[in-house]
Amino acid sequence: MNKDKVRVINNPVILQNLCTMRDKTTDSQNVRIATRKITRALLYEASKSLPLIEKTITTPLTSFKAQTIDPEINIIISPILRAGLIFTDEAIDILPQACIRHIGMYRDEKTLKPVWYYNKVPMKVQDSHKFHIFITDPMLATGNSLIEAIKLYADKKIPLENIKVICIIAAPEGIANIQDKFPEVEIITAAVDSHLNEHGYIVPGMGDAGDRIFNT
Numbered sequence: 001m002n003k004d005k006v007r008v009i010n011n012p013v014i015l016q017n018l019c020t021m022r023d024k025t026t027d028s029q030n031v032r033i034a035t036r037k038i039t040r041a042l043l044y045e046a047s048k049s050l051p052l053i054e055k056t057i058t059t060p061l062t063s064f065k066a067q068t069i070d071p072e073i074n075i076i077i078s079p080i081l082r083a084g085l086i087f088t089d090e091a092i093d094i095l096p097q098a099c100i101r102h103i104g105m106y107r108d109e110k111t112l113k114p115v116w117y118y119n120k121v122p123m124k125v126q127d128s129h130k131f132h133i134f135i136t137d138p139m140l141a142t143g144n145s146l147i148e149a150i151k152l153y154a155d156k157k158i159p160l161e162n163i164k165v166i167c168i169i170a171a172p173e174g175i176a177n178i179q180d181k182f183p184e185v186e187i188i189t190a191a192v193d194s195h196l197n198e199h200g201y202i203v204p205g206m207g208d209a210g211d212r213i214f215n216t
Contacts, residue, residue, distance in 0.1 A: 143174035
């Protein structure tokens with residue numbers, strides 16, 4: 001694992017909410033609440049890399065030069081359906097200028113390979129260096145779905161340094177898989193767990209994130 005490209009954000013608030021969402025006795029409503037709190041913290045962390053400009057503003061007392069996110073860049077949030085949807089509301093609140101482009105994949109439980117069913121990424125890219133991509137999925141297990149999502153943007157010549165994977169819980173196998181294919185892509189997560197079991201689930205993990213978030 002290239003630790004320079006994996007940021008584990010585990011402050012006490014995140015750890016408390018990880019504890020809540022992992023607990024099998026936590027109901028779906030409280031899993032969602034805990035998940036949203038964690039996703040907000042991770043999105044703030046991911047936004048640290050966004051380019052800034054200086055802008056002259058006037059406060060009630062004086063004028064001065066303040067820093068703000070460059071309005072010329074394109075910020076794209078790409079949640080992988082369905083579990084990745086939990087990031088969307090928080091992302092829009094934090095980065096209202098962002099565009100949401102959903103990616104629909106489910107995992108074949110026999111092969112553990114992703115199966116496409118929805119792609120909202122087709123778009124024109126004129127200045128690829130001005131695009132900043134946050135691909136979100138609560139669980140980074142095998143990494144196969146996230147690799148397919150990264151390819152969508154890499155094929156548009158968007159710099160891999162501008163693409164970030166944001167997940168809540170990651171498995172070492174999934175991290176290694178992504179780093180083998182796309183070593184420049186940074187992974188931001190709240191936890192790196194022990195391993196994947198024979199069914200491709202993260203251990204200790206939280207079970208099926210989509211089922212627990214959406215009570216299915």
